[in-house]
Amino acid sequence: xxxxxxxxxxxxxxxxxxxxxxxxxxxxxxxxxxxxxxxxxxxxxxxxxxxxxxxxxxxxxxxxxxxxxxxxxxxxxxxxxxxxxxxxxxxxxxxxxxxxxxxxxxxxxxxxxxxxxxxxxxxxxxxxxxxxxxxxxxxxxxxxxxxxxxxxxxxxxxxxxxxxxxxxxxxxxxxxxxxxxxxxxxxxxxxxxxxxxxxxxxxxxxxxxxxxxxxxxxxxxxxxxxxxxxxxxxxxxxxxxxxxxxxxxxxxxxxxxxxxxxxxxxxxxxxxxxxxxxxxxxxxxxxxxxxxxxxxxxxxxxxxxxxxxxxxx
Numbered sequence: 237x238x239x240x241x242x243x244x245x246x247x248x249x250x251x252x253x254x255x256x257x258x259x260x261x262x263x264x265x266x267x268x269x270x271x272x273x274x275x276x277x278x279x280x281x282x283x284x285x286x287x288x289x290x291x292x293x294x295x296x297x298x299x300x301x302x303x304x305x306x307x308x309x310x311x312x313x314x315x316x317x318x319x320x321x322x323x324x325x326x327x328x329x330x331x332x333x334x335x336x337x338x339x340x341x342x343x344x345x346x347x348x349x350x351x352x353x354x355x356x357x358x359x360x361x362x363x364x365x366x367x368x369x370x371x372x373x374x375x376x377x378x379x380x381x382x383x384x385x386x387x388x389x390x391x392x393x394x395x396x397x398x399x400x401x402x403x404x405x406x407x408x409x410x411x412x413x414x415x416x417x418x419x420x421x422x423x424x425x426x427x428x429x430x431x432x433x434x435x436x437x438x439x440x441x442x443x444x445x446x447x448x449x450x451x452x453x454x455x456x457x458x459x460x461x462x463x464x465x466x467x468x469x470x471x472x473x474x475x476x477x478x479x480x481x482x483x484x485x486x487x488x489x490x491x492x493x494x495x496x497x498x499x500x501x502x503x504x505x506x507x508x509x510x511x512x513x514x515x516x517x518x519x520x521x522x523x524x525x526x527x528x529x530x531x532x533x534x535x536x537x538x539x540x541x542x543x544x545x546x547x548x549x
Contacts, residue, residue, distance in 0.1 A: 247327045249409045250320050253508060260321050267321075270520050271314045277523040278303035281533070288536040294372040295361070298354045299526055301381050302347065306519035309343040312336055313414045313515050320413070333415040334396060340414065340515065342392035345442050348491065349384035351484055352446035358477055359453040363460050391438055398431050413508060414515070418494065439495040447488050454481065479526045486521070490514040 253263045281303050285296045316336065320326045328336075360371045399417050402424040412419040417435065421428040457477060464470045490513045527533045 246330045247408065248330070248333050248404075248415070250326050250328055250413060250415075251409055251411045252317070252320050252326060253413050264318055264321050267314055267318055267516060270516055271310060271318075274310045274314075274516075274520040275307060277520065277527075278307045280537070281523040281527060284527075284533050284536045288532060290532050291536070294357050294377045295354065297377050298350055298357060298381065301350050301384075302354075303523055305343050305347050305350065306522055309340065309347070309515065310519040312339045312343065317413045328415065330400075334400060337399070337415040337417065338392050338396045341395060341417065342389045344491065344514070345388035345391055345438075346384050347487065348443050348446045349388060350381070351480070351487065352449045353380050353384060354480055355450040355453040355484070358480060359457055362457050362477075388442070391442060395431075395435065395438065398434055402426055402428065402431065412511070414511075416494075416511060418507065435495060439492070443488065443492055443495065447484075447492070450484055450488075482525050483518070483522055487514055487518050490518075 252260075254260055282300050285291045285300050313336070316328070316332070320328070357372055360368050364371060395417060399420050402420065403426055404420070404423040405425040406423050408423070410419050410423070417431075421431065454477065461470055461474060490510045494507065494510055494514075
């Protein structure tokens with residue numbers, strides 16, 4: 237009896253995406269396909285950037301960081317989701333849950349910050365082209381990227397610590413497909429106001445400030461583009477920013493919805509849908525969105541395919 241109680245204390249039950257068998261099979265197939273595309277597309281983009289000297293620029297340095305984030309972000313969540321959906325045992329150990337929560341939160345915050353830095357990079361490239369190489373020098377880029385990773389991991393460690401200081405005496409059943417902080421507030425029988433305030437402050441500083449930086453950067457960019465007389469140059473400038481704006485809109489919209497709402501607005505079904513967008517769908521779309529209009533990326537891929545399999549082209 238003692239061992240059984242100890243096991244229950246140290247484990248949670250993830251209720252997953254659905255209990256309907258045919259929908260479970262559909263979810264597994266969909267998640268598996270998306271995960272394979274995510275890994276393939278992001279790894280391909282990293283390799284293309286590394287192989288093509290023309291892509292050794294600040295924008296692609298940060299884009300490679302984004303691809304690394306997306307690979308690990310997706311890998312933190314999707315394999316476990318597939319396992320619990322296929323298995324009769326939907327339990328997850330305290331250590332596995334803590335690890336999943338820590339890395340998913342850290343990588344999600346890092347993506348927010350990297351997207352903001354990428355917006356500043358576009359601002360520097362379009363508004364200050366003569367000083368671009370001086371502003372976005374190698375040391376600055378590495379420092380900014382390292383700062384994004386460091387801040388996010390420290391932030392995640394604080395929130396995970398605060399979350400697991402709560403007593404989970406209401407239930408051990410998490411109505412979600414992975415261990416995400418907002419879902420845990422409903423499991424505690426203690427007041428979670430401190431945790432919620434800390435989460436709002438963190439989301440405001442990391443998510444809100446990053447979003448404001450993006451808006452300010454693009455405000456300046458749009459003003460500059462509208463003053464360009466050449467239609468071709470104006471189109472090229474807009475095209476450069478369109479991919480980034482698409483990713484930002486999709487990612488920030490879902491993240492801010494999830495982490496800036498009041499506790500009373502908790503809705504499991506809606507939360508699962510929103511979480512799928514930024515944890516599963518966005519990591520797959522990012523490399524596709526950034527590559528689809530980029531001739532350097534497409535030409536590098538065609539060149540390498542031609543070298544390896546000349547009969548295909």
